[in-house]
Amino acid sequence: MNYYELTCTVYLLNNIYFDKVNEEIGNHINRSMLLDNDLSNVHKRKGYKYYVFDTLYPRESDKTYKGGRVYIFRIRSIDKELISKIKNVITKDISGNLKILSTELKTHKNIFVTELYNVTPAVLTIDNRFWVKGDSLELLERRIQENLIKKYQDYYGENIETKESFIQGIELRNNKAIGLRYKSIRLMGNKFRILVKEDDISQKLAFMTLGTGLLEKNSSNGMGFCIGK
The missing domain is CATH 3.30.70.1900 (Alpha-Beta Plaits)
Known part of the structure:
Protein backbone atom coordinates (compact mmCIF):
# COMPACT_ATOMS: atom_id res chain seq x y z
CA MET A 1 0.00 0.00 0.00
CA ASN A 2 1.09 3.54 -0.80
CA TYR A 3 -0.44 6.94 -0.39
CA TYR A 4 0.49 10.02 -2.40
CA GLU A 5 0.89 13.53 -1.05
CA LEU A 6 0.66 16.67 -3.17
CA THR A 7 2.11 19.75 -1.48
CA CYS A 8 0.73 22.98 -2.94
CA THR A 9 2.42 26.35 -2.44
CA VAL A 10 -0.23 29.04 -2.60
CA TYR A 11 -0.40 32.82 -2.74
CA LEU A 12 -3.41 34.19 -0.89
CA LEU A 13 -5.19 37.07 -2.65
CA ASN A 14 -7.40 38.16 0.27
CA ASN A 15 -7.66 37.65 4.02
CA ILE A 16 -9.52 34.46 5.04
CA TYR A 17 -10.63 33.60 8.56
CA PHE A 18 -9.57 30.10 9.64
CA ASP A 19 -13.09 28.63 9.66
CA LYS A 20 -13.50 29.40 5.93
CA VAL A 21 -10.09 28.19 4.74
CA ASN A 22 -10.97 24.54 4.15
CA GLU A 23 -14.09 25.45 2.22
CA GLU A 24 -11.97 27.77 0.06
CA ILE A 25 -9.41 25.03 -0.62
CA GLY A 26 -12.15 22.49 -1.34
CA ASN A 27 -13.83 24.85 -3.81
CA HIS A 28 -10.52 25.42 -5.59
CA ILE A 29 -9.89 21.67 -5.91
CA ASN A 30 -13.45 21.11 -7.16
CA ARG A 31 -13.21 23.83 -9.81
CA SER A 32 -9.86 22.43 -10.94
CA MET A 33 -11.28 18.92 -11.24
CA LEU A 34 -13.93 20.18 -13.65
CA LEU A 35 -11.11 21.01 -16.10
CA ASP A 36 -10.39 17.31 -16.67
CA ASN A 37 -13.03 14.86 -17.95
CA ASP A 38 -11.99 11.98 -15.70
CA LEU A 39 -11.72 14.18 -12.62
CA SER A 40 -15.03 15.82 -13.45
CA ASN A 41 -16.69 12.40 -13.39
CA VAL A 42 -15.08 11.66 -10.02
CA HIS A 43 -16.26 14.99 -8.65
CA LYS A 44 -19.85 14.46 -9.79
CA ARG A 45 -20.28 10.85 -8.71
CA LYS A 46 -21.61 9.80 -5.33
CA GLY A 47 -19.51 7.76 -2.94
CA TYR A 48 -15.95 7.92 -1.72
CA LYS A 49 -13.48 10.12 -3.61
CA TYR A 50 -10.34 8.70 -1.89
CA TYR A 51 -8.59 11.96 -1.15
CA VAL A 52 -8.33 14.37 1.75
CA PHE A 53 -6.63 17.74 2.27
CA ASP A 54 -5.52 19.82 5.22
CA THR A 55 -5.48 23.54 5.97
CA LEU A 56 -3.01 26.35 5.27
CA TYR A 57 0.42 26.46 6.92
CA PRO A 58 2.01 28.21 8.66
CA ARG A 59 -0.86 28.79 11.09
CA GLU A 60 -1.77 32.37 11.97
CA SER A 61 -1.96 33.14 15.71
CA ASP A 62 -4.91 35.52 15.21
CA LYS A 63 -6.69 32.86 13.08
CA THR A 64 -6.77 35.12 10.00
CA TYR A 65 -4.74 34.07 6.98
CA LYS A 66 -3.35 37.13 5.24
CA GLY A 67 -3.78 38.25 1.65
CA GLY A 68 -0.38 38.79 0.04
CA ARG A 69 1.30 35.97 1.94
CA VAL A 70 2.46 32.53 0.80
CA TYR A 71 1.26 29.32 2.49
CA ILE A 72 1.19 25.61 1.77
CA PHE A 73 -1.47 22.91 2.02
CA ARG A 74 -1.41 19.19 1.26
CA ILE A 75 -3.69 16.82 -0.62
CA ARG A 76 -3.41 13.09 0.00
CA SER A 77 -4.83 10.11 -1.85
CA ILE A 78 -4.37 6.36 -2.20
CA ASP A 79 -5.10 6.76 -5.93
CA LYS A 80 -1.94 7.75 -7.82
CA GLU A 81 -3.74 8.44 -11.09
CA LEU A 82 -6.29 10.67 -9.37
CA ILE A 83 -3.79 12.82 -7.51
CA SER A 84 -1.49 13.04 -10.55
CA LYS A 85 -4.38 14.42 -12.58
CA ILE A 86 -5.19 16.89 -9.79
CA LYS A 87 -1.56 18.02 -9.90
CA ASN A 88 -1.92 18.72 -13.62
CA VAL A 89 -4.98 20.97 -13.28
CA ILE A 90 -4.83 22.59 -9.84
CA THR A 91 -2.63 25.50 -10.99
CA LYS A 92 -5.04 26.34 -13.83
CA ASP A 93 -7.95 27.66 -11.76
CA ILE A 94 -7.54 31.40 -11.12
CA SER A 95 -11.08 32.33 -10.13
CA GLY A 96 -10.87 32.15 -6.32
CA ASN A 97 -8.76 33.57 -3.48
CA LEU A 98 -5.96 31.03 -3.93
CA LYS A 99 -3.27 31.21 -6.57
CA ILE A 100 -1.30 27.96 -6.70
CA LEU A 101 2.35 28.81 -7.35
CA SER A 102 3.88 25.32 -7.40
CA THR A 103 3.20 21.68 -6.54
CA GLU A 104 5.29 18.71 -5.44
CA LEU A 105 4.09 15.11 -5.46
CA LYS A 106 5.64 12.49 -3.15
CA THR A 107 4.99 8.78 -2.59
CA HIS A 108 4.68 7.46 0.97
CA LYS A 109 5.13 3.72 1.35
CA ASN A 110 3.41 1.58 3.95
CA ILE A 111 4.76 2.30 7.44
CA PHE A 112 4.11 0.80 10.85
CA VAL A 113 1.70 3.12 12.67
CA THR A 114 1.39 3.26 16.46
Missing part, protein backbone atom coordinates in the same frame (compact mmCIF):
# COMPACT_ATOMS: atom_id res chain seq x y z
CA GLU A 115 -0.59 6.50 16.79
CA LEU A 116 -2.82 8.70 14.62
CA TYR A 117 -3.58 12.40 15.15
CA ASN A 118 -6.05 14.34 13.03
CA VAL A 119 -4.87 17.90 12.37
CA THR A 120 -8.18 19.01 10.87
CA PRO A 121 -11.39 18.24 12.80
CA ALA A 122 -12.98 14.84 12.22
CA VAL A 123 -16.75 14.84 11.66
CA LEU A 124 -19.22 12.12 12.65
CA THR A 125 -22.93 12.57 11.94
CA ILE A 126 -25.37 10.72 14.22
CA ASP A 127 -29.14 11.18 14.08
CA ASN A 128 -28.86 14.37 11.99
CA ARG A 129 -26.42 16.02 14.38
CA PHE A 130 -22.67 15.96 15.01
CA TRP A 131 -20.89 13.78 17.56
CA VAL A 132 -19.65 15.92 20.46
CA LYS A 133 -17.89 15.43 23.78
CA GLY A 134 -20.11 13.39 26.09
CA ASP A 135 -21.51 11.20 23.33
CA SER A 136 -20.64 7.50 23.19
CA LEU A 137 -16.97 6.69 22.60
CA GLU A 138 -17.98 3.13 21.77
CA LEU A 139 -20.19 4.44 18.96
CA LEU A 140 -17.38 6.71 17.76
CA GLU A 141 -14.89 3.83 17.60
CA ARG A 142 -17.35 1.59 15.80
CA ARG A 143 -18.17 4.21 13.20
CA ILE A 144 -14.47 4.95 12.60
CA GLN A 145 -13.86 1.24 12.04
CA GLU A 146 -16.88 0.78 9.76
CA ASN A 147 -15.99 3.84 7.68
CA LEU A 148 -12.41 2.66 7.06
CA ILE A 149 -13.43 -0.90 6.23
CA LYS A 150 -15.95 0.38 3.67
CA LYS A 151 -13.34 2.64 2.07
CA TYR A 152 -10.77 -0.15 1.96
CA GLN A 153 -13.12 -2.76 0.53
CA ASP A 154 -14.59 -0.34 -1.98
CA TYR A 155 -11.19 0.75 -3.33
CA TYR A 156 -9.15 -2.45 -3.18
CA GLY A 157 -12.01 -4.93 -3.76
CA GLU A 158 -10.69 -7.02 -0.87
CA ASN A 159 -12.91 -8.07 2.03
CA ILE A 160 -11.84 -7.36 5.59
CA GLU A 161 -13.37 -9.72 8.09
CA THR A 162 -12.76 -8.78 11.70
CA LYS A 163 -14.81 -8.30 14.84
CA GLU A 164 -11.96 -6.55 16.61
CA SER A 165 -11.45 -2.79 16.56
CA PHE A 166 -8.13 -1.58 15.16
CA ILE A 167 -8.19 1.07 17.91
CA GLN A 168 -6.32 0.25 21.11
CA GLY A 169 -7.26 3.55 22.72
CA ILE A 170 -8.73 6.93 21.80
CA GLU A 171 -8.32 10.34 23.42
CA LEU A 172 -10.36 13.48 22.72
CA ARG A 173 -7.94 16.40 22.34
CA ASN A 174 -10.36 19.35 22.49
CA ASN A 175 -12.81 20.57 25.13
CA LYS A 176 -15.31 22.04 22.68
CA ALA A 177 -16.23 20.94 19.18
CA ILE A 178 -14.44 22.87 16.40
CA GLY A 179 -16.62 24.48 13.76
CA LEU A 180 -15.65 25.02 10.12
CA ARG A 181 -17.89 26.58 7.49
CA TYR A 182 -19.28 24.46 4.67
CA LYS A 183 -21.86 25.99 2.35
CA SER A 184 -24.66 27.26 4.61
CA ILE A 185 -23.76 25.23 7.71
CA ARG A 186 -20.98 24.78 10.24
CA LEU A 187 -19.40 21.35 10.40
CA MET A 188 -18.67 20.54 14.04
CA GLY A 189 -15.72 18.20 14.49
CA ASN A 190 -13.13 17.04 17.00
CA LYS A 191 -9.47 16.18 17.23
CA PHE A 192 -8.38 12.76 18.46
CA ARG A 193 -5.31 10.80 19.41
CA ILE A 194 -5.80 7.18 18.37
CA LEU A 195 -3.59 4.31 19.53
CA VAL A 196 -3.36 1.62 16.85
CA LYS A 197 -3.03 -2.14 17.35
CA GLU A 198 -0.11 -4.03 15.81
CA ASP A 199 -1.87 -6.73 13.75
CA ASP A 200 -1.97 -6.65 9.95
CA ILE A 201 -5.62 -5.60 9.56
CA SER A 202 -5.24 -2.78 12.09
CA GLN A 203 -2.18 -1.50 10.24
CA LYS A 204 -4.02 -1.58 6.91
CA LEU A 205 -6.85 0.49 8.35
CA ALA A 206 -4.44 2.94 9.99
CA PHE A 207 -2.61 3.46 6.69
CA MET A 208 -5.95 3.90 4.93
CA THR A 209 -6.67 6.69 7.41
CA LEU A 210 -3.48 8.50 6.42
CA GLY A 211 -4.35 8.26 2.72
CA THR A 212 -8.06 9.08 2.78
CA GLY A 213 -8.86 10.76 6.10
CA LEU A 214 -10.79 9.97 9.26
CA LEU A 215 -14.60 9.68 9.20
CA GLU A 216 -16.64 12.07 6.98
CA LYS A 217 -16.29 15.15 4.72
CA ASN A 218 -12.70 14.27 3.75
CA SER A 219 -12.79 15.36 0.11
CA SER A 220 -15.43 18.07 0.40
CA ASN A 221 -13.95 20.01 3.31
CA GLY A 222 -10.66 18.36 4.23
CA MET A 223 -11.97 17.01 7.52
CA GLY A 224 -10.07 14.28 9.35
CA PHE A 225 -6.62 14.81 7.78
CA CYS A 226 -4.25 12.69 9.89
CA ILE A 227 -0.59 12.33 10.68
CA GLY A 228 0.89 9.10 12.02
CA LYS A 229 3.67 8.04 14.36
